[in-house]
């Protein structure tokens with residue numbers, strides 16, 4: 001089994017004397033900044049003026065421009081959208097990156113795909129929570145945590161690994177378990193997971209199930225409950241006890257249907273296409289296309305986003321969720337926590 005690091009394995013003393021700049025105050029940024037502060041670390045936030053800037057101030061953090069925060073800190077964590085990092089890094093962070101500082105990421109995209117090339121005399125590492133930023137904050141506040149990965153790309157000071165682990169402990173990841181990886185492995189597996197399973201695979205599966213039922217004449221509200229709402233309840237059981245706990249709770253009829261029909265839906269051809277997706281990630285095709293899409297103001301991204309927002313599963317779901325105050329509470333909490341650039 002791989003070596004896992006937990007709170008008791010980590011000495012965070014080395015990071016306690018330093019100032020950590022969290023650059024960006026979105027999904028991950030607000031969570032890292034507040035968790036680290038609550039864990040007793042010295043945190044400043046670096047952000048342009050606007051919604052995030054105001055929110056970080058309202059949350060009681062010390063807030064500066066990106067340039068000022070990067071100058072003040074010894075550890076600089078970049079939590080801007082991946083596609084914005086290169087420009088902000090070159091203009092405002094690189095000039096402040098003096099020898100011995102740490103440049104940190106939550107995803108290896110820009111370093112692995114050569115968008116950001118750090119100087120040789122700084123530590124470069126990543127600490128990547130394996131979960132959405134709002135859950136990184138919410139689980140921390142409840143005494144739990146989201147597991148994480150760390151990887152050292154460059155160890156100029158000899159302390160990069162210890163600093164990375166201390167950071168992971170500070171955001172609560174070591175309550176759940178932290179695993180060492182490389183920038184290549186983190187980048188490729190994270191992109192694959194979100195495209196093939198967690199986001200792309202799941203939304204496509206849910207929509208296909210919803211559409212199949214509605215096109216067959218069943219009520220859209222029922223189709224929503226069956227294919228989207230209940231998915232969370234089923235996945236909660238997998239999260240708690242794996243496939244077997246979920247299968248223990250469902251009926252034997254459902255379990256038999258799982259065994260015989262599941263492989264008819266997700267068959268060998270799906271795995272073949274998953275391998276194609278992985279190949280495009282590994283050979284840089286996906287990264288190149290995403291960088292080009294951003295360079296041309298996201299024509300495809302914007303068109304798909306609009307069409308997705310108008311899908312019947314979204315309009316039906318919105319009405320049904322309004323009648324479930326317990327879900328609305330969760331949504332309000334995310335809205336309160338999140339301050340996005342309007343692009344997510």
Ligand SMILES: NC(=O)C1=CN([C@@H]2O[C@H](COP(=O)(O)OP(=O)(O)OC[C@H]3O[C@@H](n4cnc5c(N)ncnc54)[C@H](OP(=O)(O)O)[C@@H]3O)[C@@H](O)[C@H]2O)C=CC1
Pocket residue numbers: 024025026027028029047048049050051052053066078079080081082084088106107128129130131132133134339340341342344
């Ligand atoms: N989202 C997640 O849960 C996860 C993300 N990651 C990684 O974490 C990193 C951050 O992602 P995420 O949290 O989703 O990012 P977000 O999209 O939530 O970041 C938005 C933040 O970036 C700020 N911002 C955007 N453009 C600029 C700019 N040009 N100058 C200054 N600030 C800017 C926004 O400010 P404003 O309000 O002014 O627009 C806002 O504070 C990425 O590397 C991502 O891959 C890793 C694990 C999970």
Ligand SMILES: CC[C@](O)(C(C)=O)C(=O)O
Pocket residue numbers: 129130131132133190193194198199
């Ligand atoms: C699954 C999407 C993710 O990789 C994440 C929350 O871990 C992301 O990039 O947001």
Ligand SMILES: [Mg+2]
Pocket residue numbers: 107190191194
């Ligand atoms: Mg990701």
Ligand SMILES: [Mg+2]
Pocket residue numbers: 129130131190194
């Ligand atoms: Mg991820």
